[in-house]
Amino acid sequence: MFELISLFDDKAIIHREIEYFESSLFLSYFPCFGIFRNGLKSAFDKEKAKEYKPRLLHFKLIGKKVEFREAPCSKKALDKGDVFILDRGLSLTQWNGANCDQEERVKARKYIETLVKNRQGKIQVEFYDEEDLLPENEFTKQLSDEDVPQRPKKVPFPKSMHRLSDESGQIKLTPVYSGKAYRAGINSEDVTFINAPSGLFVYIGPTASPKERASAWSEANKYLKATNHPYGPLILLHAGETSFELSDVWDDGLDVGLEH
Known part of the structure; x- marks a missing residue:
């Protein structure tokens, strides 16, 4: 990673995103964020429609946006609080959970409309509301009884700041603030970790040593692995660069970027 950063002359903001723990900034790039399994090889091919393996798509409202995941x-x-689409290639069935959100219904329906248009064929489409169905129905008959892994969940944690320095001759991480985050905690000669629910921000001071710069990414990963939220977003930035997400983290009431 250090080599990659060097290629951009230390002028790029580097982001790391992990599935189920994506940052709000990353998700904002997509009108409707979606994840499929098995890549393009599992995509629908009208020439091989009968070979298509069914997919169950889970539509869920996260914040103000709807996302879907296979x-x-x-x-x-199935979750009564969300919406699901069973995609069998030539047939599409939308299942609306009893407690689902209206926005989830709308996004799922629009997605079905897009599939019907893209597949350019006679696609059978059905819509079911959970409360109108018997426990055993045409939709659930097409699903197995297999156990499913629990969806990873984000856990709450307090903000904190740490300083990464080699002043002693060895790379050491020392706490600066706990529960709060202030710009005063930044030392321009070192690397600063600002840990918040929106991600771990790694700020490289303008006069940080080559050793501190080279170890910043690996030390940040090591730090996260030791917490109860190891898969959160990781953002690396340098002096003069602005991160709107980081601007919302500070507790000192200022709205300017990092200019140390």
């Missing part, structure tokens, strides 16, 4: 084709994957 789920196991099992009854146990």
Whole structure:
């Protein structure tokens, strides 16, 4: 990673995103964020429609946006608070959970409309509301009874700041603030970790040593692995660069960028 950063003359903001723990900034790039399994090889091909393997898509409102992710084709994957689409290639079925959000219904329906248009064929489309169905129905009959892995969840934690320095001759990470984050905690001669629910921000001071710069990314990963939120977003930036997400983290009431 250090070599990659060097290619950009230390002028690039580097982001790391992990599935289920994506930052709000990353998700904002997509009108409707979605994840499929098995890549393009599993995509629908109208010439091989009968060979298409069914997919169960889980539509969920996260904050103010709806995202969808492929789920196991099992009854146990269903959640009455969300919307699901069973995609069988030539047939599409939307299942609306009893407690689902209206926005989830709308996004799922629009997605079905897009599939019907893209597949350019006679696609059978059905819509079901959970409360109108018997426990055993045409939709659930197409799903297995297999157990499904639990969806990873984000855990709350307090903000904190740490300083990464080699002043002693060895790379050491020392706490600066706990529960709060202030710009005063930044030392321009070192690397600063600002840990917040929106991500771990790694700020490289303008006069940080080559050793501190080279170890910043690996030390940040090591730090996260030791917490109860090891998969959160990781953002590396340098002096003079602005991160709007980081601007919302500070507790000192200032709205300017980092100019140390």
